[in-house]
Amino acid sequence: xxxxxxxxxxxxxxxxxxxxxxxxxxxxxxxxxxxxxxxxxxxxxxxxxxxxxxxxxxxxxxxxxxxxxxxxxxxxxxxxxxxxxxxxxxxxxxxxxxxxxxxxxxxxxxxxxxxxxxxxxxxxxxxxxxxxxxxxxxxxxxxxxxxxxxxxxxxxxxxx
Ligand code: ADP
Ligand code: MG
Numbered sequence: 001x002x003x004x005x006x007x008x009x010x011x012x013x014x015x016x017x018x019x020x021x022x023x024x025x026x027x028x029x030x031x032x033x034x035x036x037x038x039x040x041x042x043x044x045x046x047x048x049x050x051x052x053x054x055x056x057x058x059x060x061x062x063x064x065x066x067x068x069x070x071x072x073x074x075x076x077x078x079x080x081x082x083x084x085x086x087x088x089x090x091x092x093x094x095x096x097x098x099x100x101x102x103x104x105x106x107x108x109x110x111x112x113x114x115x116x117x118x119x120x121x122x123x124x125x126x127x128x129x130x131x132x133x134x135x136x137x138x139x140x141x142x143x144x145x146x147x148x149x150x151x152x153x154x155x156x157x158x159x160x
Contacts, residue, residue: 007027007030007141007157007159008157008158008159009157009158009159010156010157011154011155011156011157012154012155012156012157013148013152013153013154013155014046014152014153014155015151015152016151017046017049020046020049020050020053020153020155021049021050021052021053021056021063022053023050023053023155024049024050024051024052024053024054024055024056024057025053025054025056025057026053026057027050027053027054027057027141027157028053028054028055028056028057028058029057031054031058031118031139031141032139033088033116033117033118034113034114034115034116034117034118034119034138034139035118035119035138035139035140035141036109036113036119036121036134036135036138036139036140036141037054037118037119037120037121037140037141037143038121038124038127038131038140038141038142038143039051039120039121039122039123039124039143039145040123040124040125040142040143040144040145041144041145041146042146042147044147045145045146045147045153046145046147046153046155047122047123047145048066048067048068048122050143050145050155051066051092051120051122052064052066054118054120055077055090055092055120058077058088058090058118060077060090061077065077066092068094068122069092069093069094070094070096070097071097073093073094073095073097073098073107074091074092074093074107074112075091075092075093076089076090076091076092077089077090077091077092088116088117088118089112089115089117089118090117090118090120091112091117091118091119091120092120092122093107093109093112093119093120093121093122094121094122094123095121095122095123095124095125095126095127096122096123096126098123098126101128101130104126104127104130105130109121109130109134110133110134113134113138124142135160139159140159140160141157141158141159142157142158142159142160143155143156143157143158144156144158
């Protein structure tokens with residue numbers, strides 16, 4: 001059984017950013033690179049907050065250093081863990097400013113995945129049909145986030 005099977009189709013409700021970060025850390029332990037983690041949800045839904053937990057959980061960097069790559073588009077958090085499989089780079093991509101398929105292509109998401117990386121993508125909605133092209137033979141974890149109140153976030157995880 002793939003480790004990601006353990007997180008298939010889960011729904012969570014968190015009540016603080018700290019809880020969302022803790023959930024991200026737990027998720028991190030289930031990820032097997034190369035894997036594409038697609039985050040969907042509106043501004044303020046908690047995509048960056050969850051990413052802090054995932055990145056910290058992979059021990060790439062402390063969570064304070066994880067910020068939205070809104071202007072640079074991609075952050076690389078370096079070697080996440082060493083082991084039998086060697087280096088696992090962790091990439092954090094924000095597609096907020098991406099306007100079309102051509103811009104998306106220049107990001108080279110495919111190349112990032114080819115590095116046996118963990119690739120976390122905010123505003124996954126913007127992948128559109130490109131998601132299907134990236135997906136074959138790769139693990140994709142889709143996470144929908146939404147605010148149900150000021151401090152409550154619903155977080156639905158789907159592994160496919
Ligand atoms: P996004 O990246 O989706 O735009 P952020 O993670 O940057 O969202 O912002 C989420 C905002 O919501 C932060 O200001 C955070 O403090 C706040 N927040 C309140 N409750 C939660 C929660 N349960 N989980 C995550 N963020 C929360
Ligand atoms: Mg964000």
